[in-house]
Amino acid sequence: MKKKILGVLLSLAMVGTLMAGCGQQQGVEDQNASKTDSAQTEESADAGEDKEDGKSNFAPVAKEDLKVGVIHIGDPADGSGYSYAHDQGIVEMQKELGLEDSQIIRKNNIPDADPTMTEQAMRECIEEGCQIIFATSFNYMDTCEALAEEYPDVIFSHGTGYKSNDTNFNNYFGRIYQARYLSGIVAGMKTETNKIGYVAAMGSENSEVTGGADAFAIGVAEVNPDAQVYVKVTNSWLSPTEETNAAKALIAEGCDVIGQHCDTPNPQTEAESAGVWGVGYNSDMMNDAPKATLTSVVWNWGVYYTQAVQKVIDGTWTSENYFGGMDDGLVDITPLNEDIVAPGTQEKVEEARKKIVEDGFNVFDGVLETNDGKTVGEEGKTLDDATITGGINWYYKNIVVK
Amino acid sequence: MDFFVNFFVAAVLAGTPLLFGILGEIINEKAGHLNLGVEGMMSIGAVGGFVVGYWTDNLVFALIAAFVTGMLGALIYAVLTVTFMADQNVTGLTLTIFGIGFSNFVGDFVREKSGSTSLKLPEGILDSLGKVEIPFLTDIPVLGKLLFNYNIFVYLGVAAAILCAIYLHRTKAGLNVRAVGENPAAADAAGIPVTKLKYLNLMLGGGLCGIGGAYCSMIICNGVWVTSCVNGLGWIAVALVIFATWNPNRAILAALVFGGFSVLKYYVPQVIPSSIFDMIPFLMTIVVLVVTSIRFSKENAQPKSCGVNYFREER
Numbered sequence: 001m002k003k004k005i006l007g008v009l010l011s012l013a014m015v016g017t018l019m020a021g022c023g024q025q026q027g028v029e030d031q032n033a034s035k036t037d038s039a040q041t042e043e044s045a046d047a048g049e050d051k052e053d054g055k056s057n058f059a060p061v062a063k064e065d066l067k068v069g070v071i072h073i074g075d076p077a078d079g080s081g082y083s084y085a086h087d088q089g090i091v092e093m094q095k096e097l098g099l100e101d102s103q104i105i106r107k108n109n110i111p112d113a114d115p116t117m118t119e120q121a122m123r124e125c126i127e128e129g130c131q132i133i134f135a136t137s138f139n140y141m142d143t144c145e146a147l148a149e150e151y152p153d154v155i156f157s158h159g160t161g162y163k164s165n166d167t168n169f170n171n172y173f174g175r176i177y178q179a180r181y182l183s184g185i186v187a188g189m190k191t192e193t194n195k196i197g198y199v200a201a202m203g204s205e206n207s208e209v210t211g212g213a214d215a216f217a218i219g220v221a222e223v224n225p226d227a228q229v230y231v232k233v234t235n236s237w238l239s240p241t242e243e244t245n246a247a248k249a250l251i252a253e254g255c256d257v258i259g260q261h262c263d264t265p266n267p268q269t270e271a272e273s274a275g276v277w278g279v280g281y282n283s284d285m286m287n288d289a290p291k292a293t294l295t296s297v298v299w300n301w302g303v304y305y306t307q308a309v310q311k312v313i314d315g316t317w318t319s320e321n322y323f324g325g326m327d328d329g330l331v332d333i334t335p336l337n338e339d340i341v342a343p344g345t346q347e348k349v350e351e352a353r354k355k356i357v358e359d360g361f362n363v364f365d366g367v368l369e370t371n372d373g374k375t376v377g378e379e380g381k382t383l384d385d386a387t388i389t390g391g392i393n394w395y396y397k398n399i400v401v402k
Numbered sequence: 403m404d405f406f407v408n409f410f411v412a413a414v415l416a417g418t419p420l421l422f423g424i425l426g427e428i429i430n431e432k433a434g435h436l437n438l439g440v441e442g443m444m445s446i447g448a449v450g451g452f453v454v455g456y457w458t459d460n461l462v463f464a465l466i467a468a469f470v471t472g473m474l475g476a477l478i479y480a481v482l483t484v485t486f487m488a489d490q491n492v493t494g495l496t497l498t499i500f501g502i503g504f505s506n507f508v509g510d511f512v513r514e515k516s517g518s519t520s521l522k523l524p525e526g527i528l529d530s531l532g533k534v535e536i537p538f539l540t541d542i543p544v545l546g547k548l549l550f551n552y553n554i555f556v557y558l559g560v561a562a563a564i565l566c567a568i569y570l571h572r573t574k575a576g577l578n579v580r581a582v583g584e585n586p587a588a589a590d591a592a593g594i595p596v597t598k599l600k601y602l603n604l605m606l607g608g609g610l611c612g613i614g615g616a617y618c619s620m621i622i623c624n625g626v627w628v629t630s631c632v633n634g635l636g637w638i639a640v641a642l643v644i645f646a647t648w649n650p651n652r653a654i655l656a657a658l659v660f661g662g663f664s665v666l667k668y669y670v671p672q673v674i675p676s677s678i679f680d681m682i683p684f685l686m687t688i689v690v691l692v693v694t695s696i697r698f699s700k701e702n703a704q705p706k707s708c709g710v711n712y713f714r715e716e717r
Contacts, residue, residue: 077510078629079519203676232668233676240631241664244622245416249668252408265520269624273532287520288626401672 057167058155060315061131063097068309069105069125069133071140073112074238080283081238081263083108086136086159089301096306097313105130112139119143126154132312134305135159144169155317157308160208162389164321172304173389175325176208177215178356179297180259181363182333182349183279184219186294187257189342190277194227196220197250199243199260199267203233204393204401209261211392215363216259216279217399223348229399230255238263244270251276253402257294268293277340284334294341296334303330323385327357364388369397407547409662409669414556417661419444419622419632421559422614423639424646424653425566426472426607431648432570433603434583434707438494439479440611441636442501447472447612448619448631449505453512455523455620461530461554464620465613472612473605475501480604484597487711502630509619509627523625530554531620555617559657562610566650579603583705586712596712611636638683645690647702659686 068090076087087106094104105128107121118140125133126147132155135144141161148156148169156169164171187196198216202209217229230250234242239262247258247267251274258278260267265288271278272292280286280296304322311317324330336346355361364383368376376394377383383392395401423440430437437443450471455464479497482488513521523531531553539550570576581589582599590596618631638660646656660683667679694702 075506075510075629077514079510079513079521081629235676235680238633240618240623240628240633241416241635244624245412245665246668248412248415249408249665252412264623264628265626266623266628269626273528273624283519285520287518288522289624 056311056316056318058131058153058312058315058317061313063099063313066099066309066313067103067105067128067130068093068099069122069128069130070107071110071118071121071125071133071135071137072106072108073110073137075108076106080265080285080288082282083136085282085299086134086301089299089303089305090134092300092302093305093309096302097309099309110140112137115143119147122147122156126151131155132157132309132317134308155312164319167319170319170321172308172322172324174299174304174328174330175323175388176297176299176331177211177363177388178326179331179333180212180215181219181222181356182352183259183295183297184216184221185223185348185352186219186333186336186341186345187216187259187277187279188220188222188224188227189345189348190294190340191220191224191227191257193254193256194224195253195255196227196229197247197253197255197258197267198229198231198399199246199250199258199262200231200233201237201262202235204395207388207390207392210395211364211388212261213399214368214392214394214396217396218363218368219352221396221398222352225398227398229259229396231395231399231401233401234262236262240264240266243267247271248274265289280334286334286337290337291340293337294345295336297331298334299331300329303328323389325356326353364392370394371397371399371401403544405669407544409665410548411551412665412669413658413662414552415621415661416665417657417659418556418559419614419617419635420639420642420660421563421653421657422610422617423636424642424657425559425562425650426609426611426614427640427643428646428648428650428653429566429570429579429603429607429610430476431643431708432583432705433579433600433607434586434705434710434712435479435483435600435604436490436494436709437476437479437497437604437607438491438640439475439497439501440640441632441634442498443472443475443608443611444615444618444632444636444639445501445505445630446475447609447615449508449615450612451616452523452619452627453508455527455616455625456512456521459524459526461527464527464616465558468612468616469609470612472615473609475612476605476608477601479608480601483711484600484604487713490709490711498636502632505615505632506629510629513627521627523620528625531625553621555613555621558613560654562613563650563654566610566653570650580705582712583707586707590712590714596714600712611639614639641684641687644694644704645687647694648704649702 070090072083074083076083078084105125110117110121135158138160141158141163144156144158145163158171160173161171198213200209204210220227232246234246236242243262243264243266247270256276258267258271260281265285268278268280268285268289272289277294278292280293285296286293362382366379427440447468451464451468454467482493483490533551534554536550540546578594582596586596623631642656646653663683667676
């Protein structure tokens with residue numbers, strides 16, 4: 001009997017700790033949310049502006065003496081996905097500038113939720129004499145901020161976040177939504193059922209994912225006003241099982257083009273085995289699903305890495321934030337899969353590309369209708385960068401979240 | 403109706419890798435070994451099955467390879483815990499870490515060698531991974547779609563569960579295994595070869611886990627090598643052994659229910675946050691723990707000697 005009671009008590013204790021755990025998580029999320037809010041105001045103050053009127057605090061570095069640190073959340077050897085894409089950028093920079101292998105210090109598989117490991121990895125880079133450290137994942141941000149203060153001579157360049165300082169800590173990211181808009185056009189042209197699926201890593205609380213889905217949907221609406229975009233959220237940046245399951249559910253609902261903002265090619269291969277089509281992300285997923293992938297939305301981080309390291313060599317580096325777009329070549333879609341895209345897609349894509357690169361079209365222009373009947377934005381204006389990076393928590397009018 | 407069919411089919415497909423993991427762990431625990439290395443054995447089987455399938459373009463060879471590599475993973479564990487008496491929990495955890503690393507290393511290595519950024523199974527084996535249609539049965543309206551329209555792994559899984567149940571509860575060999583798991587000293591005194599049975603059953607369990615791993619790399623990822631493709635399913639399987647109350651037949655139910663919970667959020671209207679759905683399976687495990695600890699029955703409990711190594715000289 002005693003044992004039974006003990007068992008019940010232990011189980012209850014487990015439930016208790018589980019709930020407590022949940023509560024804490026919520027707390028963290030709230031904190032993040034408020035951080036994002038305050039960041040918006042910070043960022044709107046300095047977005048895209050030179051903070052120090054272009055004057056660098058750093059002396060030029062001889063190319064042979066240069067050392068570049070890179071902190072990866074995953075393993076570049078994965079052959080596709082997030083870390084691979086970043087590392088391809090590093091490799092391109094190395095080739096472009098003619099650096100030796102020993103001048104690139106990589107720290108792989110550093111979990112960004114673990115500040116101790118992050119800090120240790122960065123300190124190791126500093127000890128090995130790195131003048132600049134690229135931190136590629138969001139949660140490295142606070143560690144960068146702290147170490148930037150401790151080591152004013154080392155440059156910290158942090159990807160995807162929103163913090164920076166006036167001297168040696170900047171932030172870089174790109175207008176991936178421009179490429180997603182193009183991919184939406186490709187998807188909208190192709191669909192026959194007028195149902196397009198979208199596997200999203202995070203829900204409407206995440207502006208990067210939601211803004212990307214919106215840009216995709218705006219592209220769809222541009223060429224196919226009747227089509228609707230069905231969004232399913234996996235709550236995970238990388239989960240092969242979840243991503244397959246989400247794509248399977250979308251296809252069962254009748255979607256015949258599957259877009260994605262998640263890491264594995266599983267939504268594409270799932271589309272291929274079901275005989276429908278898709279739009280990949282991060283790497284050219286036509287390799288994984290040649291009969292399904294129409295095109296892929298890709299980053300070309302090398303554009304930024306080359307430019308940043310060149311500035312370090314020249315002694316012209318400033319902590320100006322970088323938010324590059326299609327005009328820089330930082331983001332793009334891969335060449336269309338000519339065998340399966342709808343006829344006339346290439347022309348439409350070129351037209352839209354010209355609109356973005358030459359005519360200054362910014363996707364989120366003018367008044368936008370959301371799917372709950374509200375409107376966002378003003379006539380004749382476009383959403384500012386701070387809103388795009390941190391404040392898109394609505395879905396465009398043709399998006400269905402079920 | 404369509405909705406229900408779609409949901410049920412998705413639940414079965416999501417539950418199948420778990421089913422193999424649960425069966426493997428049940429057999430391990432019945433032999434008195436708490437093996438936390440299920441994730442590792444699944445990962446090893448995932449890469450073993452995938453790579454052999456890639457080379458031979460033959461599903462049968464791929465399945466055998468997944469089984470054998472899973473067994474080899476379990477052999478490491480068996481040597482360490484049965485012969486060298488290493489701590490079972492620590493060894494199991496180590497096997498998990500080793501297995502994931504080994505799997506990623508081999509898979510990524512073969513991809514690098516192939517010279518492409520994507521390692522995809524050849525057409526022939528991909529075809530045999532598709533749905534197996536059974537004449538007449540598949541054509542029954544609704545029921546045919548619900549029960550007889552799956553890939554080969556699903557049928558294999560159900561067959562394996564039934565065979566495991568017969569083996570453990572209806573054969574002399576199974577009786578001996580259960581005796582070893584409950585009280586190895588008594589079994590030893592009765593003349594049952596404890597060490598041999600432990601080795602055999604640990605490896606049998608490892609082989610089943612290996613097939614579950616092959617499901618992850620070949621079915622879930624549709625025949626394209628994805629790094630870390632098992633991604634935690636092995637751990638869920640270990641927890642589900644409790645849900646199945648160490649009974650292979652109930653493992654089918656446990657796998658189906660948890661498969662269902664894991665895909666539920668994609669099939670119901672999103673009125674509550676989807677994170678709640680992610681939590682349900684684990685809440686259910688806690689509920690089952692509570693219920694089983696209240697209704698304690700000797701038959702549906704963890705084998706007595708589970709987690710304790712048997713050292714003959716200490717009798």
